[in-house]
Amino acid sequence: MDLMIHSSRFLLPYFPANNGPSQSCALVVLNQPIPRFTPLLWNHARLRVCADGGANRLYDELPQLFPDEQASAIRKRYMPDVIKGDMDSVRAEVLEFYTNLGTNAIDASHDQDTTDLHKCVAYIRDLPNLENHNLYILVAGALGGRFDHEVGNINVLCFFSTTRIILLSDDCLIQLLPSSHHHEIHIQSSVEGPHCGLIPIGVPSRSTTTTGLQWDLTETEMRFGGLISTSNIVKGERVTVKSDSDLLWTISIKKALLMR
Numbered sequence: 342m343d344l345m346i347h348s349s350r351f352l353l354p355y356f357p358a359n360n361g362p363s364q365s366c367a368l369v370v371l372n373q374p375i376p377r378f379t380p381l382l383w384n385h386a387r388l389r390v391c392a393d394g395g396a397n398r399l400y401d402e403l404p405q406l407f408p409d410e411q412a413s414a415i416r417k418r419y420m421p422d423v424i425k426g427d428m429d430s431v432r433a434e435v436l437e438f439y440t441n442l443g444t445n446a447i448d449a450s451h452d453q454d455t456t457d458l459h460k461c462v463a464y465i466r467d468l469p470n471l472e473n474h475n476l477y478i479l480v481a482g483a484l485g486g487r488f489d490h491e492v493g494n495i496n497v498l499c500f501f502s503t504t505r506i507i508l509l510s511d512d513c514l515i516q517l518l519p520s521s522h523h524h525e526i527h528i529q530s531s532v533e534g535p536h537c538g539l540i541p542i543g544v545p546s547r548s549t550t551t552t553g554l555q556w557d558l559t560e561t562e563m564r565f566g567g568l569i570s571t572s573n574i575v576k577g578e579r580v581t582v583k584s585d586s587d588l589l590w591t592i593s594i595k596k597a598l599l600m601r
């Protein structure tokens with residue numbers, strides 16, 4: 342079985358060069374309080390997309406992260422490439438501001454069966470120019486807030502299970518570890534951990550085996566209503582996971598993380 346390697350290097354202020362294949366990063370900003378490190382993610386991303394009301398957050402909250410600079414200058418510097426969604430939350434003045442700067446606004450209000458995040462991920466995945474093979478999508482503001490939205494955001498991980506998508510809040514990140522691969526997670530201990538969790542999603546796991554955790558699993562069964570691995574702790578720089586079913590990996594983000 343193939344190995345998939347994961348690393349939260351996008352949380353590091355200086356993205357160290359590696360010798361692996363080049364990766365392309367897209368950022369989606371949701372309609373939730375903007376995580377304090379959003380400027381860092383922004384700089385890593387080659388494409389920046391706001392999901393509907395996410396554009397209001399960018400417009401209203403990003404200037405607050407730069408109190409010494411003029412709000413209008415910050416808004417121009419952090420102009421999204423695309424605003425996509427059903428457009429019932431983005432304010433008219435915000436939409437006008439960004440479209441005047443050159444942002445592409447895509448109204449997908451005809452589809453009331455998928456969320457704005459789903460629409461944005463589908464758009465990014467179908468773009469011809471991003472190196473889709475090595476694409477990863479960072480989602481800012483995906484956790485905290487309304488529980489139906491949070492679950493909808495997690496469902497997007499499951500729907501697009503072959504695309505690397507990382508849900509982020511100020512406090513933690515979540516990503517899917519598909520059962521089609523074995524996983525090696527390189528822990529960036531300056532910015533993440535030690536608290537972590539491994540959670541079966543969709544169906545129980547009959548057998549999960551890990552290394553690198555304080556409470557490792559050894560061909561262990563996990564199911565809701567039985568054992569799931571929450572409040573676990575990463576012990577070193579490397580965690581490995583093998584499972585017969587898809588799992589969510591979550592790890593805490595350190596408060597001391599620099600914002601840009």
Ligand SMILES: Nc1ncnc2c1ncn2[C@@H]1O[C@H](COP(=O)(O)OP(=O)(O)OP(=O)(O)O)[C@@H](O)[C@H]1O
Pocket residue numbers: 371372373392393394395426427429430431456457458459482483484485486487488490491493494
């Ligand atoms: N409270 C929240 N918690 C988590 N994610 C959220 C929350 N609010 C919005 N989002 C995310 O941001 C996206 C855009 O939000 P927006 O408010 O524009 O959506 P919406 O479709 O108008 O939501 P709704 O009509 O259900 O309130 C959503 O698709 C969702 O992914």
Ligand SMILES: Cc1ncc(C[n+]2csc(CCO)c2C)c(N)n1
Pocket residue numbers: 427452453454455456457
């Ligand atoms: C069974 C079912 N439940 C809820 C919705 C509502 N819904 C889900 S996604 C979405 C768009 C939000 O921007 C809306 C309105 C539906 N269509 N089908």
